Amino acid sequence: MGKSAGGESKESSQRKSTVQFRSLSRESTTALLDACRRNDVSITNALIATMALTSSDFIDGGDEKSGKTRNYKVLQSLDMRRFGAQLDKCETVACMAGSNDIMLGPISDRSGESL
Numbered sequence: 287m288g289k290s291a292g293g294e295s296k297e298s299s300q301r302k303s304t305v306q307f308r309s310l311s312r313e314s315t316t317a318l319l320d321a322c323r324r325n326d327v328s329i330t331n332a333l334i335a336t337m338a339l340t341s342s343d344f345i346d347g348g349d350e351k352s353g354k355t356r357n358y359k360v361l362q363s364l365d366m367r368r369f370g371a372q373l374d375k376c377e378t379v380a381c382m383a384g385s386n387d388i389m390l391g392p393i394s395d396r397s398g399e400s401l
Contacts, residue, residue: 334360338390339398350395357391 310318322329338358345356364384 330362334362334388335390336398338393339401341398342393343396343398345395348396354395355392356395357389358393360388360390362386362388 318332319329322332337360341358342356362385364386366384
């Protein structure tokens, strides 16, 4: 058995990743920014927490395991072009990116539905 992000599981070798793209309307973005400012939370942190809590509702097909907690990892892409000795004016196709692995947990199954 392998060690998966959610704990040991015989299915860990069968894990699969998924990518979902979403966009927010101008009105939703404004409302989210306003709520974040009122609560002194960055929009990035709010979105990361939202992704982890939403994932907790759908893991294992939404089949809640009573008392089960899991750790979640969110990969955040960072644009590093504007930092460093050679500032890039975004006129190149160089990657110059970084990433930040954000670990959250333990989070109980179906934690997002309470929001």
